[in-house]
Amino acid sequence: MTQTGQITSIKDPRVAEARELTAASARTRLHKCLLEGSESIVWAIEARLPIEHVFYSASHEHDPVLSQLHQHGIPSYLVSDGILKKISDTSYLVPLLGVARISQALTEPETMGDFVVVLDRVQDHGNIGTIVRTASAFGIRDIVSTTSSLDLFYKKIISASRGRVFETRVQRFQSGGEAIAALKQRGYQVIATSPYARDIQAMAPLQARPVALVVGNETEGIADDIVRNADIVVQIPMSGQVESLNVGVATGISLYELKFRMVLTMLIDYIRSNTGREVNIAGKLILQAFDAQIRKVSDLTGQQAVLLMILVCDQLMTREQVMRDTGALPHELDALLQPLIEKGYIHYTDATQDSIAPTESSERILAQLWSIVERAEQNVLAGFSEQEKAQLREFLKRIQENCTRIVEES
Ligand SMILES: C[S@@+](CC[C@H](N)C(=O)[O-])C[C@H]1O[C@@H](n2cnc3c(N)ncnc32)[C@H](O)[C@@H]1O
Incomplete structure (x- = not known):
């Protein structure tokens, strides 16, 4: 009750x-x-x-x-x-x-997000609240202070932040030097802001790493030692007689621009390093390496040579089996089979053109290609131990199974 x-x-x-x-x-x-x-x-x-x-x-x-x-x-x-x-x-x-x-989770947090705002002796409660509110609007809930006395629970900060301080974590340090060293040690790229910086914020070279944006005191700006130790110092270009922007306004502009650019940089980095892209590139390069070796002695591509080898073994394959064993996609199948038919290496055994069989000439050409295909495979996997080769096959098989399941489920 x-x-x-x-x-x-x-x-x-x-x-x-x-x-x-x-x-x-x-x-x-x-x-x-x-x-x-x-x-x-x-x-x-x-x-x-x-x-x-x-x-x-x-x-x-x-x-x-x-x-x-x-x-x-x-x-x-x-x-x-x-x-x-x-x-x-x-x-x-x-x-x-x-x-x-x-809660201690707000005042002594153990973790921080990918984007933090560092307040270097920002004094005005209205400015601090505005910064917290704007940061929160961009999904940023970590404030770092270069002074140990910052208290976000002062009434004017609470009201200027429209209560966003209640969901904001704050890490306090004894000095700017200590804050920057700790942030760098945790992998943050430190971006300091100053109206006098040479680099324009929009052009600043960002890395695909977490960002610590430093904003400074209303009169003195950011302390010299922070400026010296920052990874980049940037300015928001201004025109006219204005000496500088209000720190709350400047932080809003920086957050909008840098958060957007950081997400984009991280996304591009992710796209460049994701598994699908790596496997795709490896697959294409393996085919090119096979082609290069096999074309030295025949008029076949690596994929066609592999198909002939399987076909000579099995003697009869459906189009479905060809796709499964060569990795060819439906729209690539005719381009794979037609040259082999024209050169007399394979033929259809039925009117529906679904079953494919090898001819005698395919057996002749295979006698020459067998050792080359084998050597090409050895070259592609050069430097791998037998155990690593088995592991690689196992990993790729598991990726294929996962992908097949995802496609089937959807
Ligand atoms: C009022 S300004 C301080 C001006 C001060 N005279 C100085 O030396 O920087 C407060 C803070 O807002 C940010 N700021 C203001 N105008 C800026 C601009 N044009 N470019 C980048 N940051 C700016 C900086 O973080 C600066 O430390």
Whole structure:
């Protein structure tokens, strides 16, 4: 049953604790924060931040947020407007105030995503909140701070971020140097921003690696040692008499451009290194290598020579079997068979042209080709041990089986 009731004493321990939470030091010590106003409370519910309890003014006893809280089993207490003002430490009334727990996963995260924003001594709470909100809009939920004092749970940051701080992880370092060294060690490419940089952001050479975007203090910009140690320093080109952009605005532009380019770079890298492409290229190169060796002594391609070898063994094959044994696709089949028919190496045994048999000349040409095909195979697998060759065949067979299953299932 949800606990609701009235608190009348300013000395009540829940009130005393909430009063403390206006100070950053208490938030850090208690791992809790103050939610000021109904919007903050709703953002916290949406972010599944564990809310311990809420204090409300008599003027708001029918506020829909209270029934939302009751549905979630969160206790709410009626308190006087005087106590509410004492808790928020304001001369004006904030009619709903909540206390929520801050999980360690947000303040001491063990992992970070592929794109992080590094705040180098950014001071203004509105700017910090805007940056968190914009980053969140681009799917970025990791903030790195070059100072140990950054506290995202300050009321102005909560409201400027529209509650996105409740889902943002923050890693704090003692200095810029320490932050950059740690990021580089974890494989991030560090991109610093400055209105005075030589490289234009849109042209910056990105690698297919996670990105740490550094933005700087409103007056001083990014510290010199960070600029020196960054992998790239970029500027957003400006025209006119403007010295620099507001850091929140600059971060928005950089995030949009760099996140898009990072995803594209990673995608291209993935396409270049994916299994299908590697196997496809290997298959084509093997055929070329066979062709090159076999053409030295005959007018056949490697694939045709392999087909003749199988056909001479089996004596009769259907078109289906030919495709299966040579790897030819349906639209490639006629181009494979027709030259062999014209050169008199094979013939159809039925009117429907589905069964294929070898002729005597195919046996003659095979006598010359046998050893060459075998040598070509040995050359293609040069350097492989017998065990590796067996493994390779096994792996390829498994890939083929997986692919066949995927095609059949769809
Ligand atoms: C107001 S600016 C600081 C200007 C300061 N005079 C300086 O030396 O950089 C705050 C931050 O916004 C970013 N910034 C502002 N304008 C920029 C631009 N045109 N190109 C790249 N970054 C910019 C940088 O991260 C900068 O450190």
